[in-house]
Structures are given as structure tokens and as C-alpha cells.
Amino acid sequence: MFKDITLGQYFPVDSVAHRLDPRTKLIILIMYITAVFIVKDIWLFGVVIAFMLFMTAMSRVPFSYVMKAIKPMRIILPLMFILNLFMVKTGTVLFSWKFITVSTGGIKQALFIVLRLVALVTGASLLTLTTTPVSLTEGLEKLLAPLKIIKFPAHELAMMMTIALRFIPTLLEEADKIMKAQLARGADLESGNIFKKTKAMVPILIPLFVNSFRRAEELALAMESRCYHGGEGRTKLKVLKFHLRDLWAVLIMAALIALIVVLQSTLSIDSAIATFILGLFGIER
Amino acid sequence: MPIIVENLTYTYQAGSVNAFTALKDVSFTVNDGEFVGIIGHTGCGKSTLIQQLNGLMLPSKGRVTVDGFDMNDKKQRPKGRALVGMVFQYPDYQLFDETVYKDISFGPRNMKLPEEEIARRIREAMRLVGLDEKEFSDKSPFELSGGEKRRTALAGIIAMYPKYLVLDEPMAGLDPSGRKAVLEMIEGFRKTLGCAVVMVSHSMDDIARSADKVIVLRDGTIYKSGTPAEIFSEADELNEMGLEPPFAARVASRLRKNGVPLPGGIYTNEALADALSHIKGGSADV
Numbered sequence: 001m002f003k004d005i006t007l008g009q010y011f012p013v014d015s016v017a018h019r020l021d022p023r024t025k026l027i028i029l030i031m032y033i034t035a036v037f038i039v040k041d042i043w044l045f046g047v048v049i050a051f052m053l054f055m056t057a058m059s060r061v062p063f064s065y066v067m068k069a070i071k072p073m074r075i076i077l078p079l080m081f082i083l084n085l086f087m088v089k090t091g092t093v094l095f096s097w098k099f100i101t102v103s104t105g106g107i108k109q110a111l112f113i114v115l116r117l118v119a120l121v122t123g124a125s126l127l128t129l130t131t132t133p134v135s136l137t138e139g140l141e142k143l144l145a146p147l148k149i150i151k152f153p154a155h156e157l158a159m160m161m162t163i164a165l166r167f168i169p170t171l172l173e174e175a176d177k178i179m180k181a182q183l184a185r186g187a188d189l190e191s192g193n194i195f196k197k198t199k200a201m202v203p204i205l206i207p208l209f210v211n212s213f214r215r216a217e218e219l220a221l222a223m224e225s226r227c228y229h230g231g232e233g234r235t236k237l238k239v240l241k242f243h244l245r246d247l248w249a250v251l252i253m254a255a256l257i258a259l260i261v262v263l264q265s266t267l268s269i270d271s272a273i274a275t276f277i278l279g280l281f282g283i284e285r
Numbered sequence: 286m287p288i289i290v291e292n293l294t295y296t297y298q299a300g301s302v303n304a305f306t307a308l309k310d311v312s313f314t315v316n317d318g319e320f321v322g323i324i325g326h327t328g329c330g331k332s333t334l335i336q337q338l339n340g341l342m343l344p345s346k347g348r349v350t351v352d353g354f355d356m357n358d359k360k361q362r363p364k365g366r367a368l369v370g371m372v373f374q375y376p377d378y379q380l381f382d383e384t385v386y387k388d389i390s391f392g393p394r395n396m397k398l399p400e401e402e403i404a405r406r407i408r409e410a411m412r413l414v415g416l417d418e419k420e421f422s423d424k425s426p427f428e429l430s431g432g433e434k435r436r437t438a439l440a441g442i443i444a445m446y447p448k449y450l451v452l453d454e455p456m457a458g459l460d461p462s463g464r465k466a467v468l469e470m471i472e473g474f475r476k477t478l479g480c481a482v483v484m485v486s487h488s489m490d491d492i493a494r495s496a497d498k499v500i501v502l503r504d505g506t507i508y509k510s511g512t513p514a515e516i517f518s519e520a521d522e523l524n525e526m527g528l529e530p531p532f533a534a535r536v537a538s539r540l541r542k543n544g545v546p547l548p549g550g551i552y553t554n555e556a557l558a559d560a561l562s563h564i565k566g567g568s569a570d571v
Binding site: 174177178180181182183184185186187188202203204206207210211214 | 341427442
């Protein structure tokens with residue numbers, strides 16, 4: 001039942017995207033998210049999607065694997081689409097029946113929401129697919145390090161994230177074992193209404209929590225017995241280093257944002273952009 | 286009616302690049318009241334195999350029937366599962382309720398038994414695992430010692446009166462006296478409830494002492510199966526597989542190499558002692 005979760009799953013191949021510094025990838029992700037949100041034009045969104053496909057190609061992770069990240073959203077996506085389609089009432093009204101109205105604005109908004117969510121989730125999962133959890137948190141720690149001046153616990157935060165990511169699979173495996181143990185005692189997890197189902201989860205959640213606390217204590221002891229005392233004076237085996245490719249990656253990303261901003265300010269009308277984009281492919285409107 | 290496993294094949298993550306066949310064409314039968322020991326290397330498919338016996342995992346190919354109930358069939362599965370009690374390696378995976386008494390009652394309650402029958406079974410189960418009813422009934426299962434937790438977990442299964450008791454390394458992490466106690470408990474269940482036992486264990490001595498039939502798994506297939514005498518008298522063959530033969534079999538094999546004329550088929554301490562005293566007695570006659 002936990003097979004759909006790809007969050008935090010590393011896909012071990014060698015590619016440009018894999019070799020990038022985790023800090024670069026984090027910065028690119030932030031820039032990419034910015035790009036996703038500044039695009040106000042449905043046609044221009046094609047550029048963002050194209051860039052997402054470009055990044056996927058650079059990562060050498062199979063496209064179908066990246067798309068798996070969307071699977072857990074298979075319920076929320078259509079729901080968001082339908083809600084926006086029927087509830088937004090701007091632009092020309094195309095269809096109206098009782099409280100349901102479909103307008104051009106609604107179609108645009110609905111498409112936008114879905115595209116944005118898909119772009120965000122795939123972008124973020126590309127980061128975790130190409131970066132091991134350890135180097136990811138290391139990158140985060142380094143990026144947040146300047147905030148230590150205002151007493152921000154960058155190292156502790158990174159360590160907590162590392163541990164949390166490390167134990168996701170362990171926890172899932174354990175939940176599976178507990179579930180089997182209770183099923184073997186005749187626990188019924190499937191039938192009944194939502195209240196009954198929630199109540200049926202108690203015999204699974206309690207052992208899961210108890211074991212997690214116990215494990216946390218054991219882990220703390222194991223860390224202390226190896227002289228862990230926080231980030232102060234701690235050195236790294238592999239020191240992060242920026243390369244030329246990191247500069248290129250950030251520059252390409254910056255160029256994309258610049259392109260979006262320029263295109264959006266010069267051609268503010270949908271149809272003008274549409275003509276432009278279609279023009280690129282040599283199609284007359 | 287027995288548990289019949291027919292041509293069972295199980296593949297993890299079938300169809301993906303990580304596909305791994307843990308069991309290949311495994312067939313065997315667990316008869317009423319029989320004690321079946323399953324031995325084999327870590328990763329040979331033991332745990333996967335026993336989870337098939339009550340339908341927690343379903344075969345990729347082949348069939349498991351429990352007293353005629355086909356575990357592949359969604360409707361028949363709960364009926365088959367109710368007959369098979371499954372004890373996992375670690376009691377921490379199943380203890381959850383406020384008190385030991387309530388925790389043991391979870392299984393029988395799921396079987397929708399009448400209240401007085403549940404109470405009777407809990408009393409019986411606690412007696413069989415050696416937990417004092419007055420002392421432990423109202424204790425929280427989380428404040429128990431390791432051994433007591435294991436007893437509670439066992440009692441939780443025993444109270445369901447399973448016809449087949451399946452145990453996954455029930456003695457892991459216990460000291461010698463704890464191991465002996467658990468083994469005696471299992472013998473006790475067999476006598477009182479008349480249930481069949483399927484036990485996975487790394488301790489050849491325990492299997493040698495109790496089992497009627499031994500199954501040796503290797504890389505997901507049944508490498509050998511037979512009576513303990515058939516399996517354990519070939520100490521060298523077990524050694525070759527990386528399994529440690531029972532203590533008595535090892536000693537006997539070493540003695541034979543050193544020229545002591547011991548007969549074959551010795552695998553229990555008692556048999557070894559008898560054979561040795563026979564030799565001594567015999568030589569004294571001369």
C-alpha cells in the first residue's frame with residue numbers, strides 16, 4: 001500500500017544533474033518555483049513545461065519515473081480542476097446552468113492550477129531523484145549557514161532532516177510488519193465506515209509510535225557514544241565544491257526567468273503570445 | 286485437513302527492474318498436529334514462505350489451501366486465516382493495548398466470540414505461557430520485560446485457539462533458559478490445543494529436538510525435506526550449506542573422524558550419550 005510514495009527516493013544513475021552541487025540544485029529549484037509562479041500566461045507556461053522536460057532529459061531519470069510523483073495527486077488534481085472550472089467566473093461565459101458556470105477565465109484558471117501543481121511536484125521530485133538525501137541536507141546546511149549569525153540552528157535542522165529522510169523507509173517497512181501482525185490476529189482494516197476504519201488504525205499506530213520513540217532514544221545513545229555533540233567543529237569527509245557546470249546551470253535558469261519576464265511584459269495579451277508561440281512553429285493564426 | 290502448499294512461486298516487485306524471486310516452485314504439506322521445522326540461511330525465503338501460510342502474502346504462482354480454503358480467493362481467505370495463528374519475531378510489532386489482558390483479548394474479540402468464552406480463553410492462554418493472571422492482567426504491555434512481552438504476544442495468538450501455529454524465530458534474542466521455556470510452551474500448546482506447529486528457527490538443536498518433519502530451504506527452493514534423522518545425520522552436508530548442525534551431530538561427526546566407532550544418525554544429546562555409554566559398556570565387557 002506504500003508503493004506509490006516516491007518522495008525522497010534517489011535514482012542512482014550518473015548524469016549532469018546528478019553531478020551538480022546540491023546547493024546549485026536547491027537554488028535552481030527555488031528559481032524554478034519562482035518561474036512557475038510568475039508565469040501569468042497559459043501559452044508561456046509551455047516554456048516552463050519545456051524546461052521541466054529539459055531538466056528530466058539532463059537527469060537521465062526515465063520520464064515515467066518522474067511522473068510517478070504525480071500519482072498520489074490523482075484525486076486532488078481532477079478535483080482542483082473541476083472546482084476552478086466551475087467556480088471561477090471571469091472572462092466570457094461559455095456555459096451556464098443553475099450555480100454552475102463555465103467561463104474562459106475558469107478554463108484558464110483550472111488549467112493553470114493543474115499545470116502549476118504538476119510542474120512544482122515534478123520539479124521537486126527531480127531534485128530528490130538526482131540528489132542523495134545526505135548531500136541534499138548537506139547542501140541545505142551550507143546554504144543556511146549564514147543564518148547562524150542570528151542563532152538559526154542550521155546544522156541541527158539539517159541533521160534532523162537527514163535522520164527523518166533516513167527513517168522513512170524503515171518506518172514504512174515497520175508499519176507493514178505491524179499491519180501484518182495485527183491482520184494475523186484478525187484485525188479488520190478494510191470494512192466499515194470512516195470512523196470504524198480510523199479506530200481500526202489504533203492497533204497499528206500505537207506500536208509504530210512506541211517503536212519510533214524507542215528507536216529515537218537508541219539512536220541518540222548511539223550518536224553520543226560516537227562523540228556527536230552538534231555541529232560545532234565538525235568536519236566533512238567530502239567538502240562541497242562549486243564547478244563550472246554549476247555556474248552554467250544557474251545561468252541557464254536565470255536566462256529562462258529573464259525570458260519569461262521579458263516575454264510577459266512586452267506581449268501582455270494572451271492572443272499576442274499565442275501568435276508569437278505559434279509563429280515560432282510557423283503556424284499562421 | 287492439512288495446509289497444502291502447491292508449486293508456490295513468489296516474486297517481489299514483479300515486472301520491475303528490481304524483481305526478485307524469493308520462492309521458486311515450493312510444495313509441501315502440514316498435516317494435523319504435525320511439528321514442521323523450517324531451516325535455512327538468512328535470505329533463503331523462510332519468512333516469505335510462512336507469511337504465505339495465512340495469506341498475508343499471496344503467491345505469484347501456485348496455491349496455498351488451508352483446510353480446503355483457497356488463500357488466493359478473497360472470500361475464503363479470512364476463514365483460512367482464522368485457522369492459522371502467526372507469531373512474529375518481535376512482540377513489539379503487535380502489543381498495543383492498555384493492559385496485557387486487553388491486548389490478549391484483541392484476537393478472540395476480532396473472532397466475535399462471546400464474552401465469557403473470551404475470558405476463559407485468556408485465562409487458559411496466560412496459564413499456558415506462564416504469565417500469572419493476577420500479577421499481569423492489569424499491567425501495561427509496555428512496562429514488561431522482553432521475555433514477558435514475548436509471552437504476552439504468544440498468549441495473544443494462543444487465545445485464538447489456532448489449528449496451526451506458525452512461529453517466525455520465536456526464540457530470537459532469548460537466553461538459553463528463555464529458549465527452553467518457549468520451546469516447552471510450544472510443546473504445551475500442542476498437547477493442550479492439539480495444534481500443528483510450523484517453526485522457523487536458526488537453532489538446529491531446537492528443531493532437532495521437537496520437529497516431526499524438517500524442511501531445508503535454499504535460495505527459495507526446498508533443498509531437502511524429511512525427518513530430523515534424515516536431515517541432521519548428514520552433518521557435513523549442512524556444514525557445506527553454512528548451517529550449523531545440532532551440537533550432538535557435530536560432536537558425533539568429530540568423534541567418528543577421530544576413530545570412535547559411532548553409528549550414524551546421531552543428532553540429539555540423548556542419542557549421543559546412549560551411543561557413547563554403549564561403546565564404553567561394550568569395551569568394558571571385553
